[in-house]
Amino acid sequence: MHNKSVAELSRELESGKISSVELTREFLDRIKAEDGQYNSFITVTEDLAMADAKAADEQRAAGNANVWTGVPFAHKDIFCTNGVATTAGSKMLANFVPPYDATVVANFRAAGAVCLGKTNMDEFAMGSSTESSFFGPVTNPWGLNKGEKRVPGGSSGGSAAAIAARLVPAATATDTGGSIRQPAALCGVTGLKPTYGRVSRYGMIAFASSLDQGGTMARTAEDNALMLNVMAGFDPKDSTSANRAVPDYTATLNQPLKGLRVGLPREYFSDQLNPAMEQQVRNAVKEYEKLGATVKEVSLPHAELAIAAYYVIAPAEASANLSRFDGVRYGYRCDNPQDLNDLYTRTRAEGFGNEVKRRILVGTYALSAGYFDAYYLKAQKVRRLIQQDFINAFKEVDVLMSPVSPSPAFVQGEKTSDPVTMYLEDIFTIAVNLVGVPAMSVPAGFVDGLPVGLQIIGNYFEEARLLNAAHQFQQVTGWHQKFPQ
Amino acid sequence: MTISRADIEKVAVLARIRLDDEQIPALENDLSNILSLVDQLSAANTDNVEPLAHPLDAVQRLRADEVTESNQREAFQAIAPATESGLYLVPRVIE
Numbered sequence: 001m002h003n004k005s006v007a008e009l010s011r012e013l014e015s016g017k018i019s020s021v022e023l024t025r026e027f028l029d030r031i032k033a034e035d036g037q038y039n040s041f042i043t044v045t046e047d048l049a050m051a052d053a054k055a056a057d058e059q060r061a062a063g064n065a066n067v068w069t070g071v072p073f074a075h076k077d078i079f080c081t082n083g084v085a086t087t088a089g090s091k092m093l094a095n096f097v098p099p100y101d102a103t104v105v106a107n108f109r110a111a112g113a114v115c116l117g118k119t120n121m122d123e124f125a126m127g128s129s130t131e132s133s134f135f136g137p138v139t140n141p142w143g144l145n146k147g148e149k150r151v152p153g154g155s156s157g158g159s160a161a162a163i164a165a166r167l168v169p170a171a172t173a174t175d176t177g178g179s180i181r182q183p184a185a186l187c188g189v190t191g192l193k194p195t196y197g198r199v200s201r202y203g204m205i206a207f208a209s210s211l212d213q214g215g216t217m218a219r220t221a222e223d224n225a226l227m228l229n230v231m232a233g234f235d236p237k238d239s240t241s242a243n244r245a246v247p248d249y250t251a252t253l254n255q256p257l258k259g260l261r262v263g264l265p266r267e268y269f270s271d272q273l274n275p276a277m278e279q280q281v282r283n284a285v286k287e288y289e290k291l292g293a294t295v296k297e298v299s300l301p302h303a304e305l306a307i308a309a310y311y312v313i314a315p316a317e318a319s320a321n322l323s324r325f326d327g328v329r330y331g332y333r334c335d336n337p338q339d340l341n342d343l344y345t346r347t348r349a350e351g352f353g354n355e356v357k358r359r360i361l362v363g364t365y366a367l368s369a370g371y372f373d374a375y376y377l378k379a380q381k382v383r384r385l386i387q388q389d390f391i392n393a394f395k396e397v398d399v400l401m402s403p404v405s406p407s408p409a410f411v412q413g414e415k416t417s418d419p420v421t422m423y424l425e426d427i428f429t430i431a432v433n434l435v436g437v438p439a440m441s442v443p444a445g446f447v448d449g450l451p452v453g454l455q456i457i458g459n460y461f462e463e464a465r466l467l468n469a470a471h472q473f474q475q476v477t478g479w480h481q482k483f484p485q
Numbered sequence: 486m487t488i489s490r491a492d493i494e495k496v497a498v499l500a501r502i503r504l505d506d507e508q509i510p511a512l513e514n515d516l517s518n519i520l521s522l523v524d525q526l527s528a529a530n531t532d533n534v535e536p537l538a539h540p541l542d543a544v545q546r547l548r549a550d551e552v553t554e555s556n557q558r559e560a561f562q563a564i565a566p567a568t569e570s571g572l573y574l575v576p577r578v579i580e
Binding site: 094096097098186197210232236239240242274302304307308309311312319323326327328329330333335337338340341342343344345346348349352357358360362363364365366368374375377378379380381382383384385387391393418420421423434437460 | 497499515536537546575
């Protein structure tokens with residue numbers, strides 16, 4: 001059962017071939033037996049999951065089941081779960097048990113899905129390798145058969161690794177600069193970052209509020225559609241939530257792609273791209289041509305400034321968001337504070353890890369008197385130029401296609417000594433967050449036995465078109481069905 | 486762009502993060518590298534470009550000024566490091 005997709009598991013439950021209690025037990029046993037080598041979970045909620053599974057079976061017996069009733073999945077440990085520890089991968093929140101559910105969590109609860117636990121992540125979602133977690137790094141299931149310990153990408157590396165290892169069929173994730181797409185690519189799973197505002201941020205621990213977006217991760221595009229059906233929608237509790245109708249994302253999966261206009265951004269096939277990866281991505285684009293798509297080169301002239309703009313805007317917003325962690329109301333507090341300032345400064349020095357501190361300091365600097373115009377305002381202006389590039393491109397094409405990351409999963413420790421080297425991991429994903437458009441990562445081949453992701457970027461609120469394009473690709477390719485040995 | 490030791494000490498005070506002396510050289514290096522990356526922005530011509538704060542240029546939504554939440558002080562304070570009589574405790578501020 002553990003190799004099956006959400007859609008398949010849902011049908012098995014519907015047919016009565018297996019109960020949610022049996023299914024949940026099977027996945028929990030796999031987590032227990034195997035996650036020691038991956039460290040993809042921070043918390044496993046065995047008792048709660050078994051109780052939820054039992055309730056789901058009763059709901060089904062009463063004739064009240066939907067597609068998610070009794071299906072196991074996991075939440076990234078950035079979504080607040082009432083009564084269950086929510087750490088954001090930080091010592092600061094290691095003891096934090098939220099008294100409320102994030103809207104995304106409440107939605108899955110209402111759908112009757114069975115949450116098995118909380119997945120590991122870079123501290124406060126700041127990272128591209130899931131090595132900055134206070135709870136230890138996550139190991140990519142790919143490459144382990146050669147004795148190599150590679151990163152799963154980040155920050156949603158726990159969700160991606162857990163799905164690749166088939167410890168869960170699906171998991172929630174978040175994406176501020178590539179944190180869904182890059183780990184999905186490096187672990188060979190399918191992930192979607194929706195349009196900014198499509199999924200509620202309420203109860204999702206904030207990193208950079210104008211960029212953060214919750215999204216989906218699973219093996220198939222169809223499963224991503226099933227997840228988005230539960231997650232998307234207007235939420236009055238999120239001040240930037242989009243008040244727009246939500247389509248049934250599964251309804252358009254089978255539309256033919258004939259006439260789909262694909263643009264290849266010249267700047268995303270740069271010399272920073274591993275040539276073998278480029279070949280895989282171009283092969284994937286050829287599949288789209290066979291499916292009836294037309295392909296042309298387009299240009300995003302300001303795309304190369306995206307990393308620079310991001311590393312002003314994201315740290316600036318992070319420095320403001322993370323000022324709430326002061327050791328007073330919840331979370332970590334240092335021992336024996338001498339005075340109020342000592343309480344603040346030592347709590348934050350001891351509670352935050354190095355990368356989080358670096359970003360808070362950079363952000364504080366960029367926002368400080370005398371530098372605000374030169375850094376923050378300038379970055380926001382460049383952000384508009386980048387957005388204009390995308391608006392212009394979408395006048396000519398329906399979707400953009402590119403690699404997700406410049407190279408496949410790297411070995412743990414390889415990029416931890418130099419933050420800037422790590423930041424360049426997100427060179428092809430970051431502009432999407434600045435612009436706010438949706439984008440997917442779809443398995444599209446292998447280089448040296450390691451997965452390669454194809455990025456598909458769509459116009460605002462065109463998640464259905466992306467899922468359709470990914471689903472059609474998955475009908476004619478088998479990359480998403482490959483499992484690590 | 487390089488950032489000096491004094492800059493880092495000042496920013497750390499603003500950010501309320503205590504730094505030990507031995508942490509500062511590595512931070513000087515890392516932050517200078519990050520700011521050099523960021524300095525690419527100065528090459529962009531942004532004359533007459535409006536800053537973009539929200540991807541959809543949405544403005545803050547307003548709602549009626551009505552009570553919509555119930556008081557959950559007990560639940561919120563149950564997870565606080567130190568409370569007393571419904572108040573959060575911090576080290577003495579006024580002697």
